[in-house]
Amino acid sequence: MALLEVKNLGISFGGLRAVDEFSITIEKGQLYGLIGPNGAGKTTIFNMLTGVYKPTDGTIVLDGKNITGKNTIEINRAGIARTFQNIRLFKDMTVLDNVKVALHNHYKYSTFTGVFRLPRYFKLEKAMDAKALELLKVFELDDKASLLASGLPYGDQRKLEIARALATQPKLLLLDEPAAGMNPNETAELMDTIRFVRDNFDMTVLLIEHDMSLVSGICEKLSVLNFGQLLCEGKTAEVLKNPEVITAYLGE
Amino acid sequence: MGFLNNLINGISLGSIYAVIALGYTLVYGIAKMLNFAHGDVIMVGGYVIFTCMTTWGLNSWLSIVLAVIACTLLGIVIEKVAYKPLRQATSLAVLITAIGVSYFLQNIALLIFGEKPVNFTSVVNVPSIKLFDGQIVISGETSVAIIVSILIVVGLSLFINKTKSGRAMLAVSEDRGAAQLMGVNINRTISLTFAIGSGLAAIAGALLCSAYPTLQNTTGAMPGIKAFVAAVFGGIGSIPGAMIGGILIGVIEILGRAYISPQLADAIVFAVLILVLIIKPTGILGKKISEKV
Amino acid sequence: MKKEGASAKTKFFKPQTRKSFITYAMVIVAFVVMQILSSGGYISSMLTGLLVPLCVYSILAVSLNLTVGILGELSLGQAGFMCVGAYTSAIFSIVTSETIENVWIRFPLAILIGGIIAAVFGILIGIPVLRLKGDYLAIVTLAFGEIIKNVFAALYLGYDSKGVHVSLKSLSNLNLEPDGKLILNGPQGISGTPNDSTFIIGAVMLLITLIIAYNFVYSRTGRAVMAIRDNVIAAESVGLNITKYKLVTFALTAFLAGCAGALYSHNFYTLQASKFDYNLSILILVFVVLGGIGSIRGSVIAAIVLVLLPEMLRSINSYRMLIYSIVLIVMMIITSNEKTKTFISANTAKFKALFKREKVKEAE
Numbered sequence: 001m002a003l004l005e006v007k008n009l010g011i012s013f014g015g016l017r018a019v020d021e022f023s024i025t026i027e028k029g030q031l032y033g034l035i036g037p038n039g040a041g042k043t044t045i046f047n048m049l050t051g052v053y054k055p056t057d058g059t060i061v062l063d064g065k066n067i068t069g070k071n072t073i074e075i076n077r078a079g080i081a082r083t084f085q086n087i088r089l090f091k092d093m094t095v096l097d098n099v100k101v102a103l104h105n106h107y108k109y110s111t112f113t114g115v116f117r118l119p120r121y122f123k124l125e126k127a128m129d130a131k132a133l134e135l136l137k138v139f140e141l142d143d144k145a146s147l148l149a150s151g152l153p154y155g156d157q158r159k160l161e162i163a164r165a166l167a168t169q170p171k172l173l174l175l176d177e178p179a180a181g182m183n184p185n186e187t188a189e190l191m192d193t194i195r196f197v198r199d200n201f202d203m204t205v206l207l208i209e210h211d212m213s214l215v216s217g218i219c220e221k222l223s224v225l226n227f228g229q230l231l232c233e234g235k236t237a238e239v240l241k242n243p244e245v246i247t248a249y250l251g252e
Numbered sequence: 253m254g255f256l257n258n259l260i261n262g263i264s265l266g267s268i269y270a271v272i273a274l275g276y277t278l279v280y281g282i283a284k285m286l287n288f289a290h291g292d293v294i295m296v297g298g299y300v301i302f303t304c305m306t307t308w309g310l311n312s313w314l315s316i317v318l319a320v321i322a323c324t325l326l327g328i329v330i331e332k333v334a335y336k337p338l339r340q341a342t343s344l345a346v347l348i349t350a351i352g353v354s355y356f357l358q359n360i361a362l363l364i365f366g367e368k369p370v371n372f373t374s375v376v377n378v379p380s381i382k383l384f385d386g387q388i389v390i391s392g393e394t395s396v397a398i399i400v401s402i403l404i405v406v407g408l409s410l411f412i413n414k415t416k417s418g419r420a421m422l423a424v425s426e427d428r429g430a431a432q433l434m435g436v437n438i439n440r441t442i443s444l445t446f447a448i449g450s451g452l453a454a455i456a457g458a459l460l461c462s463a464y465p466t467l468q469n470t471t472g473a474m475p476g477i478k479a480f481v482a483a484v485f486g487g488i489g490s491i492p493g494a495m496i497g498g499i500l501i502g503v504i505e506i507l508g509r510a511y512i513s514p515q516l517a518d519a520i521v522f523a524v525l526i527l528v529l530i531i532k533p534t535g536i537l538g539k540k541i542s543e544k545v
Numbered sequence: 546m547k548k549e550g551a552s553a554k555t556k557f558f559k560p561q562t563r564k565s566f567i568t569y570a571m572v573i574v575a576f577v578v579m580q581i582l583s584s585g586g587y588i589s590s591m592l593t594g595l596l597v598p599l600c601v602y603s604i605l606a607v608s609l610n611l612t613v614g615i616l617g618e619l620s621l622g623q624a625g626f627m628c629v630g631a632y633t634s635a636i637f638s639i640v641t642s643e644t645i646e647n648v649w650i651r652f653p654l655a656i657l658i659g660g661i662i663a664a665v666f667g668i669l670i671g672i673p674v675l676r677l678k679g680d681y682l683a684i685v686t687l688a689f690g691e692i693i694k695n696v697f698a699a700l701y702l703g704y705d706s707k708g709v710h711v712s713l714k715s716l717s718n719l720n721l722e723p724d725g726k727l728i729l730n731g732p733q734g735i736s737g738t739p740n741d742s743t744f745i746i747g748a749v750m751l752l753i754t755l756i757i758a759y760n761f762v763y764s765r766t767g768r769a770v771m772a773i774r775d776n777v778i779a780a781e782s783v784g785l786n787i788t789k790y791k792l793v794t795f796a797l798t799a800f801l802a803g804c805a806g807a808l809y810s811h812n813f814y815t816l817q818a819s820k821f822d823y824n825l826s827i828l829i830l831v832f833v834v835l836g837g838i839g840s841i842r843g844s845v846i847a848a849i850v851l852v853l854l855p856e857m858l859r860s861i862n863s864y865r866m867l868i869y870s871i872v873l874i875v876m877m878i879i880t881s882n883e884k885t886k887t888f889i890s891a892n893t894a895k896f897k898a899l900f901k902r903e904k905v906k907e908a909e
Contacts, residue, residue, distance in 0.1 A: 050782060052778070052781075071781075072781040072782055072784075073781055073784050073785065073786060076781075076782060076783060076784035077784050081782070081783070082782055084778075084779065084782075088776045088778055088779035088782075089775070089776070089779065090771065090772045090775035090776055090779065090780075091775055091776075092771070092774075092775055092839075093768070093771055093772065093775060097768055097771075098772075100768055101768045101769060101771075101772040101780075101783060101785070102783040102784075104765060104768070104769055104783065104784065104785060105784045107765070108765075109765060111761070111764070111765075111766040111793055113764075114760060114761065114764025114765055114766055114767070115757050115760045115761050115764065116760070117760055121764065124765075125765075146560075164779075164783060165782075165783075167783070168783050168784055280680075285680070286680035286683070286684065334874050334878070337878045337881075337882045338877065338878065338881050338882065340881075340882075340883055341877070341881035341882065342617075342881065343678075343679035343680055344613070344617060344618070344619050344679065344838075345877045345880070345881035346877075346881075347619055347679070347680055347683055348619070348830070348834055348873060348877050349873070349874050349877040349878070351827055351830070351873065352870045352871070352873030352874040352877065353870070353874060354870075355827070355866055355867075355869065355870035355873070356867065356870035356871060356874065358866075359864075359866045359867035359870060360867065362863075362866075362867075363863065363864070363867065477684070477687065480684060481684075481688070484681070484684070513699060513713060513714065515695060515698060515699035515713075515731070515732070516695055516696065516699055516713070518691060518695050519691065519692040519695035519696055519699075522688035522689070522691050522692050523688075523692060525684070525685065525688050526673070526674070526685055526688055526689065526692075529673075529674075529677060529681060529685055530673045530674075533676075533677065533681070
């Protein structure tokens with residue numbers, strides 16, 4: 001059974017049909033790319049998958065569970081985590097706390113326990129610190145753990161967002177333009193990290209990206225979106241050779 | 253008859269709220285900020301008129317004109333000095349600044365004019381109208397307040413919809429970024445908005461102090477807050493909304509005072525605000541805006 | 546390399562613990578110093594009279610800072626919650642003054658009752674209101690505060706052999722028997738509250754408030770609240786229940802304000818609801834802003850300095866609010882404007898670097 005099965009997803013804003021009849025099937029463990037020109041509706045699809053927007057029609061099934069129309073929080077708990085195109089970190093909190101916040105639903109103690117510092121507080125905080133540092137280490141951010149998130153360089157901020165998303169222990173990770181603003185070296189490093197995450201965290205990844213070196217470098221399959229509709233899908237190499245795709249990107 | 257008299261008083265007070273609410277609604281619509289100090293500009297207008305008439309012995313028309321000029325300038329200065337540096341700041345910071353400006357004006361007035369309320373001479377010399385053998389009395393202040401507020405609403409609507417500057421204001425309120433790309437001068441438009449709003453506050457000050465002829469440094473605060481309630485009630489950003497909201501709040505306040513409890517009249521007005529925000533946060537004539545992800 | 550990582554790990558939890566303990570120590574030292582001075586008769590009666598209010602204002606500022614600084618929402622209803630706490634605790638103390646004679650049992654109970662009922666109000670108000678954002682939330686909390694004040698100012702309450710009498714209209718409507726006892730007398734407020742508040746109770750309450758506040762901020766809940774402050778959309782995306790945490794913070798703020806109210810009302814024999822108008826809420830906000838939004842220690846220091854200073858320097862008293870208002874505006878412009886912000890952070894970084902270098906030299 002596929003991890004994510006989306007059928008005939010569509011959304012309208014007023015009279016505008018932003019996404020129409022979009023379907024995608026992602027197998028467990030896949031690295032899947034969603035590409036298309038600007039304004040094609042890629043981020044809108046992410047927003048529907050994560051419950052920020054309610055789809056007008058269609059169904060989203062994650063790991064056999066129908067999550068269509070659920071809100072963001074329920075969807076995160078069901079197992080989808082994401083990063084944002086315009087980075088959304090908790091900027092006045094430390095790097096470590098950014099990750100610890102995301103561990104919230106897996107290490108539970110009550111406000112009362114926290115305020116009165118019951119033994120459970122110390123036990124869980126210690127466990128959370130260890131877990132968070134372990135995650136940060138993957139992204140080589142562990143030595144920056146006590147800095148404010150806003151003080152990180154741009155590339156590190158993108159990495160921290162991925163670390164934070166992983167901390168919610170998702171089944172599916174959505175990355176919205178993870179390489180945006182990175183130089184070729186950083187992008188190459190990011191590709192290694194994404195592969196590492198997939199292999200070591202047993203993760204399935206769906207990513208939006210404009211950087212073709214990243215897309216062709218790590219994505220196993222691609223879906224191409226144009227004007228809110230699926231243009232084509234298939235193995236990366238084949239899709240990138242498709243004349244329709246080339247036309248959509250480069251124009252007539 | 254008592255009820256009719258109360259209703260008329262309510263409409264009269266509501267007309268004044270409407271004029272104040274227009275200032276709030278313009279500024280909120282265009283600069284996207286709650287100008288907490290707006291009510292205190294009313295108080296400044298009141299004191300200017302008081303000084304002109306009582307201290308200098310000028311006639312009421314000239315006094316009002318001077319007050320409008322003074323408040324317009326004050327509005328522009330407040331915007332330039334306190335609010336303009338905060339265009340990119342959080343709404344929390346802007347609101348705290350506005351509270352600071354409000355307290356600044358109140359305390360400057362306190363230092364100049366003292367704590368003791370002064371007796372304000374009405375600027376209106378229109379005779380009162382008596383109906384049904386004197387059972388219903390419409391005071392000159394009441395009729396003037398109602399007529400002036402209607403004139404202002406009509407005039408302002410025409411200005412916004414028909415003139416170039418007015419349409420620039422509309423454009424900025426819709427989408428500041430896009431308006432800027434279309435060549436609208438954002439700073440000038442926001443300045444103009446504050447100028448108009450504050451000028452209206454001076455007129456509201458004249459009406460308010462004529463109807464309720466005591467004036468002190470906190471005179472504008474409560475009416476200001478209630479007028480904001482009115483603006484929210486009518487739908488913030490909407491000119492007719494401010495008028496409708498103003499009149500409704502005025503009527504609710506006066507009827508509440510007369511028939512429920514004078515102690516609880518303010519509480520009733522605020523309860524209305526809360527009900528509106530819970531049931532229809534956009535008010536009677538407002539529209540919804542949501543954040544882009 | 547490895548060693549560095551390890552030291553970063555162990556270093557890291559210390560700042561917050563150290564921060565909180567320095568604050569506790571400051572409060573304890575200040576308390577001891579004031580106690581010694583007052584027992585030696587070195588401080589004026591005016592200052593002695595200010596000791597309890599100082600604790601009250603500090604608690605109020607710390608509690609408001611949880612909503613303004615940690616949650617990032619502006620509440621102008623602090624005086625309303627304080628009013629609820631003041632009134633309910635005073636009523637409790639008046640009614641039970643004969644049945645519970647031991648002050649050390651009665652007063653803590655009264656404080657708890659004041660705090661809990663204020664928290665209940667906070668939750669009742671918070672449920673509908675916390676959906677609103679920014680300016681609307683501020684104005685609605687102001688409205689709630691004013692409603693609470695107005696209702697209490699219109700409330701007549703008494704009891705006699707026939708039971709409890711309540712009226713919102715007038716004293717005569719109460720129909721109290723001649724032997725009855727009047728507790729709330731409309732605009733004249735409460736009279737007959739036992740004067741249970743003392744400096745030591747105030748100081749202990751302030752200390753407890755600080756412990757609660759710091760522990761709250763540096764806990765799972767506090768992190769969630771700060772995440773919501775920093776970015777609501779991202780907070781939702783990691784599965785945080787926004788409403789729940791906003792409500793928890795709001796209720797905690799109301800609870801502490803209610804406790805402060807109880808401390809306040811038991812400091813006076815009579816108390817009018819008109820004291821709790823929105824100007825008081827704004828004064829507390831001034832403390833929070835000038836102490837540094839989000840800084841708990843700053844709130845305490847600002848509250849104490851800003852209450853004491855005008856009393857010490859009578860000549861500036863009439864300029865007090867004027868100066869506060871100017872400082873408020875200037876602070877906001879400096880801390881929120883991008884240009885001034887980068888200027889400050891650049892210079893503090895330089896300053897810190899300078900400081901560090903000297904430390905290194907010292908170590909050598």
